[in-house]
Amino acid sequence: xxxxxxxxxxxxxxxxxxxxxxxxxxxxxxxxxxxxxxxxxxxxxxxxxxxxxxxxxxxxxxxxxxxxxxxxxxxxxxxxxxxxxxxxxxxxxxxxxxxxxxxxxxxxxxxxxxxxxxxxxxxxxxxxxxxxxxxxxxxxxxxxxxxxxxxxxxxxxxxxxxxxxxxxxxxxxxxxxxxxxxxxxxxxxxxxxxxxxxxx
Amino acid sequence: xxxxxxxxxxxxxxxxxxxxxxxxxxxxxxxxxxxxxxxxxxxxxxxxxxxxxxxxxxxxxxxxxxxxxxxxxxxxxxxxxxxxxxxxxxxxxxxxxxxxxxxxxxxxxxxxxxxxxxxxxxxxxxxxxxxxxxxxxxxxxxxxxxxxxxxxxxxxxxxxxxxxxxxxxxxxxxxxxxxxxxxxxxxxxxxxxxxxxxxx
Numbered sequence: 001x002x003x004x005x006x007x008x009x010x011x012x013x014x015x016x017x018x019x020x021x022x023x024x025x026x027x028x029x030x031x032x033x034x035x036x037x038x039x040x041x042x043x044x045x046x047x048x049x050x051x052x053x054x055x056x057x058x059x060x061x062x063x064x065x066x067x068x069x070x071x072x073x074x075x076x077x078x079x080x081x082x083x084x085x086x087x088x089x090x091x092x093x094x095x096x097x098x099x100x101x102x103x104x105x106x107x108x109x110x111x112x113x114x115x116x117x118x119x120x121x122x123x124x125x126x127x128x129x130x131x132x133x134x135x136x137x138x139x140x141x142x143x144x145x146x147x148x149x150x151x152x153x154x155x156x157x158x159x160x161x162x163x164x165x166x167x168x169x170x171x172x173x174x175x176x177x178x179x180x181x182x183x184x185x186x187x188x189x190x191x192x193x194x195x196x197x198x199x200x
Numbered sequence: 201x202x203x204x205x206x207x208x209x210x211x212x213x214x215x216x217x218x219x220x221x222x223x224x225x226x227x228x229x230x231x232x233x234x235x236x237x238x239x240x241x242x243x244x245x246x247x248x249x250x251x252x253x254x255x256x257x258x259x260x261x262x263x264x265x266x267x268x269x270x271x272x273x274x275x276x277x278x279x280x281x282x283x284x285x286x287x288x289x290x291x292x293x294x295x296x297x298x299x300x301x302x303x304x305x306x307x308x309x310x311x312x313x314x315x316x317x318x319x320x321x322x323x324x325x326x327x328x329x330x331x332x333x334x335x336x337x338x339x340x341x342x343x344x345x346x347x348x349x350x351x352x353x354x355x356x357x358x359x360x361x362x363x364x365x366x367x368x369x370x371x372x373x374x375x376x377x378x379x380x381x382x383x384x385x386x387x388x389x390x391x392x393x394x395x396x397x398x399x400x
Contacts, residue, residue, distance in 0.1 A: 024308055028227045098306065105369035106298065106306040108224055120370040128367070128376065148386030155367065155376050156383030162366040163359030167328070169305035170320040176328065176355050183356030186348030187387035 010048045012038040017059035022100040026056060026107040026116070057116055063100045064123040075130050080196050081138025082188055085131060085157060089181045095174035098165040128154045143196040144188075153188075160184045210248040212238040217259035222300040226256060226307040226316070257316055263300045264323040275330050280396050281338025282388060285331060285357060289381045295374035298365040328354045343396040344388075353388075360384045 007015070016037035020029040031052050035042060049055040074087040101123055110116045131154035138144040148156070164177035207215070216237035220229040231252050235245060249255040274288035301323055310316045331354035338344040348356070364377035 025225070025227065025306060027225065028308065099366075101370075102363075102366045103306045105366045106225060106303045108228065111369050111372065117370070117372065121372070124367050124370045124376070128379075145390070147390050148383045152379045152383035152386060154383070155364070155379035156360055156381075156387065159360045159363030159367055159376075159380035159384075160356055161359075161363060163302075163361060163363030164355070166299075166302045166305050166362040166366075167324050167355065167359055169311050170301075170317065170324045172311065172317065172321070176324070176359075179328075179352045179355035180359035181356075183348045183352035183354070184359075184384070184387070186352060187356065187384070187391070190345070190347050190391060191387070 009038070009040040009044045012040060013045055013048060013055060014058050014062055017055050018063050018100070021056060021059055022063075022097065022103065025103060026110050029056075053113070053116065056110075057119075060101070060104060060110075060116060061119045064119040067099075067101060068123060068126060071127055071130070075134055080143050080192075081134045081141070082143065082192055082196065084134050085188060086185055088131070089157065089161065089185060092161055092164075092177070092181075095165060095168045095177045096172065098169055099162060102162045102165060124158065128158050130154075131157050142193055145191045145193065147191060157184060157188075209238070209240040209244045212240060213245055213248060213255060214258050214262055217255050218263050218300070221256060221259055222263075222297065222303065225303060226310050229256070253313070253316065256310075257319070260301070260304060260310075260316060261319045264319040267299075267301055268323060268326060271327055271330065275334055280343045280392075281334045281341070282343065282392055282396065284334050285388065286385055288331070289357065289361065289385060292361055292364075292377070292381075295365060295368045295377045296372065298369055299362060302362045302365060324358065328358050330354075331357050342393055345391045345393065347391060357384060357388075 013034065016034050017029070020033055020037060024033075029052070031045065034052070034055065035045060045055070049058070070091070071088055074091050075084050077084055077087055079087070101120055104110045104120055110120070128151070132150040135144065135150040135153045139146055139150065160180050164180040167176035167180065168174050213234065216234050217229070220233055220237060224233075229252070231245065234252070234255065235242060245255070249258070270291070271288055274291050275284050277284055277287055279287070301320055304310045304320055310320070328351070332350040335344065335350040335353045339346055339350065360380050364380040367376035367380065368374050
């Protein structure tokens with residue numbers, strides 16, 4: 001937002017919950033911590049939301065929508081299929097913070113709730129579908145060989161990003177994330193047909 | 201263990217903590233829950249361990265050692281480099297439970313503690329090094345082409361497994377894990393030199 005207007009309580013609650021879920025996960029985020037960070041009172045929270053679960057759902061949906069837009073800006077960009085997937089893979093930046101949606105999959109209370117898990121499922125389903133489209137387009141245009149099958153290649157690309165975060169956080173160093181991205185890009189680059197190898 | 205002897209309190213505490221950390225993470229595992237699952241009293245726990253942190257460290261180290269042995273049984277097995285990496289990738293089974301060590305990287309209290317993070321770092325560092333050795337051996341023997349660089353290829357393989365868990369848990373379905381593994385295997389298979397393509 002570029003406006004200087006103060007944010008309303010509802011918006012502050014959602015943004016504070018987005019941050020806290022990313023930092024601490026669902027089980028580690030207390031309503032008290034949300035209220036403190038948002039700087040709003042308990043009455044205001046219960047005016048806008050029935051409780052932590054409903055507020056978390058709004059925050060998770062918002063985060064998922066933001067990630068989707070960021071991914072689409074790369075995958076829907078110009079260039080060959082390889083270029084667009086490379087743009088997506090190389091885009092990821094705040095590696096040691098991890099993925100705010102991926103980390104939710106480690107929260108038992110989130111994955112056991114059909115409602116809270118839904119935006120995770122939708123985001124990663126959309127992401128894999130979108131990458132598969134790009135790969136299929138590259139194959140149709142003759143930029144890429146027929147291997148791997150687009151759905152499998154897309155799952156591998158999405159998994160490398162999510163797993164790269166895990167490896168980087170274990171090492172407290174972004175290097176394994178970068179290495180994993182370079183590894184899958186080298187493998188994808190080898191699937192380019194000769195005429196398209198000039199751009200990557 | 202094949203013995204029928206009852207386990208001692210210390211061993212029951214470690215195993216119960218291994219299970220609870222896997223299910224609930226560090227922040228979600230209370231000393232009370234550990235005592236209940238282990239069926240031991242508080243006095244016994246503080247006789248063997250200074251507290252939750254020391255017990256968690258013993259449990260994480262144990263789990264990491266078990267995972268290392270399991271991975272080595274595939275990566276150190278017979279066959280070509282591709283076969284050994286395929287055996288490692290296809291070995292993973294309890295997909296929806298996720299990786300007990302990978303999930304620890306999402307626990308702020310774990311990654312912020314140099315002591316608790318160390319066994320995570322060691323396991324994933326070892327794993328990437330071991331896979332890189334196998335890839336380098338395959339390249340040296342002429343089974344695989346020179347791309348990707350072994351360290352990058354190894355990071356990608358390890359990331360696919362960790363990220364595959366994330367995608368599967370988001371979907372509440374092992375299918376994305378299996379797809380990611382098939383995707384990276386198809387990419388690796390394409391790097392095999394013609395003479396070695398009969399076995400995979």
